[in-house]
Amino acid sequence: MTATDGMEARYRDGDTEQRIAVLEDLNRHAYDGALADDEREAGLGLVRDALRANDPRLVSAAMGAFAGRHLGDHDWRHGVMKLVFMEVPLTTVDRLVDRRDAELSRMAADLAEEREAAGRPVPDDLRSLLPPVGAAREEGR
Amino acid sequence: MRIFDPHIHMSSRTTDDYEAMYAAGVRALVEPSFWLGQPRTSVGSFVDYFDALTGWERFRASQFGIRHHCAVALNPKEANDARCREVLAELPRFLRRESVVAIGETGYDSMTAEEDEVLEAHLALGVEHRLPVIVHTPHRDKKYGTRRTLEVIAESGIEPGLVVLDHLNEVTIEMVKESGAWMGFSIYPDTKMDPHRMVALLQRYGTERVLVNSAADWGRSDPLLTAKTGAAMLDAGFDAADVDRVLWQNPVEFFAQSGRLDLTPLPGFALANAPETFSGNSVRRGGADATVPAVPEAAR
Ligand SMILES: [Zn+2]
Numbered sequence: 135m136t137a138t139d140g141m142e143a144r145y146r147d148g149d150t151e152q153r154i155a156v157l158e159d160l161n162r163h164a165y166d167g168a169l170a171d172d173e174r175e176a177g178l179g180l181v182r183d184a185l186r187a188n189d190p191r192l193v194s195a196a197m198g199a200f201a202g203r204h205l206g207d208h209d210w211r212h213g214v215m216k217l218v219f220m221e222v223p224l225t226t227v228d229r230l231v232d233r234r235d236a237e238l239s240r241m242a243a244d245l246a247e248e249r250e251a252a253g254r255p256v257p258d259d260l261r262s263l264l265p266p267v268g269a270a271r272e273e274g275r
Numbered sequence: 276m277r278i279f280d281p282h283i284h285m286s287s288r289t290t291d292d293y294e295a296m297y298a299a300g301v302r303a304l305v306e307p308s309f310w311l312g313q314p315r316t317s318v319g320s321f322v323d324y325f326d327a328l329t330g331w332e333r334f335r336a337s338q339f340g341i342r343h344h345c346a347v348a349l350n351p352k353e354a355n356d357a358r359c360r361e362v363l364a365e366l367p368r369f370l371r372r373e374s375v376v377a378i379g380e381t382g383y384d385s386m387t388a389e390e391d392e393v394l395e396a397h398l399a400l401g402v403e404h405r406l407p408v409i410v411h412t413p414h415r416d417k418k419y420g421t422r423r424t425l426e427v428i429a430e431s432g433i434e435p436g437l438v439v440l441d442h443l444n445e446v447t448i449e450m451v452k453e454s455g456a457w458m459g460f461s462i463y464p465d466t467k468m469d470p471h472r473m474v475a476l477l478q479r480y481g482t483e484r485v486l487v488n489s490a491a492d493w494g495r496s497d498p499l500l501t502a503k504t505g506a507a508m509l510d511a512g513f514d515a516a517d518v519d520r521v522l523w524q525n526p527v528e529f530f531a532q533s534g535r536l537d538l539t540p541l542p543g544f545a546l547a548n549a550p551e552t553f554s555g556n557s558v559r560r561g562g563a564d565a566t567v568p569a570v571p572e573a574a575r
Contacts, residue, residue, distance in 0.1 A: 186352045
């Protein structure tokens with residue numbers, strides 16, 4: 135019996151609320167060492183599945199601690215940008231400050247350019263991802 | 276005003292929409308295959324969906340005087356699910372159907388390696404079957420994604436004139452125009468593009484190779500935004516022939532490359548007004564027939 139026993143089946147057979155509960159289980163165990171390698175791989179598959187959803191509750195649960203620790207940079211950045219599109223506050227994203235990098239700022243700057251060209255406002259969360267004014271793009275920390 | 280909506284997801288819409296579209300001048304449309312909002316988990320649900328598009332939905336449209344054609348593809352999001360990938364092998368038998376006039380929508384969502392492979396596979400099918408391809412450009416990272424899409428199109432060897440890149444905006448139009456591909460614009464109530472921004476783009480870049488669609492689906496959208504864009508064009512000083520070019524002749528030219536478009540009026544229904552009927556000095560400005568979604572007669 136492990137922390138995430140039957141997790142994949144619970145997700146696949148569950149309704150949206152049950153799927154969110156599985157993602158929250160993954161988030162709870164992101165740092166406690168309870169997840170075996172194969173469970174972590176399965177968890178990443180579920181997170182990627184949830185990140186393709188259009189329901190903001192699923193996307194935001196998928197961008198919690200488990201993704202913050204384990205999800206690759208490319209998918210993680212797209213998850214952040216998807217939340218911007220969904221107007222979900224980025225406070226929901228785990229480790230945003232540690233993981234934001236020059237590529238995420240580049241994506242944000244391109245989106246801000248589109249919004250400005252369209253005469254639409256640039257939301258605060260999007261603005262917060264832009265490269266720092268004056269400072270060169272060096273936040274690869 | 277006669278209208279051909281080159282991208283609309285009618286299976287997500289009601290019969291009221293069909294009636295209002297007919298009243299506004301819509302006589303033909305293309306429904307690309309897309310994401311249903313909920314992930315599919317097997318090839319069977321794609322096959323049944325394609326059957327519905329080429330069967331029931333086509334019939335439903337015909338009852339309202341609208342010629343329905345479709346495009347089939349594995350959409351970019353589900354390209355990432357191995358359980359759905361197998362549908363690629365099923366596409367060729369659908370591409371032989373007379374009601375299928377294109378491949379799509381394909382393209383990028385998150386720009387993964389899987390999406391690369393599936394986009395390439397669809398472009399190869401376009402070359403092989405000599406069919407137009409509808410390519411969706413991603414919402415996130417649109418500029419980079421559009422540039423990368425153009426590179427993949429160039430490498431595929433498909434003739435650019437056989438491809439439309441859709442959901443373009445002020446930032447992506449120029450690179451697509453230069454490539455020789457068609458430029459698609461989805462007019463939405465509040466996000467991707469609105470009628471006035473569309474008119475500004477037409478003033479700046481011209482009407483050649485431009486397709487305007489409503490991309491109406493299960494989200495907040497409006498199937499009459501094609502007509503409203505035509506009205507906005509007239510208000511801005513374009514003439515009826517320009518509107519006809521953008522809303523009718525361009526999509527006809529693009530999809531006629533399939534050799535399968537059927538644009539004869541359906542029995543019991545009339546042709547929409549071609550521009551001759553209000554040409555010369557009697558051009559009707561303001562597009563009165565476009566903005567009033569009246570539902571005069573039930574077409575059942
Ligand atoms: Zn679409």
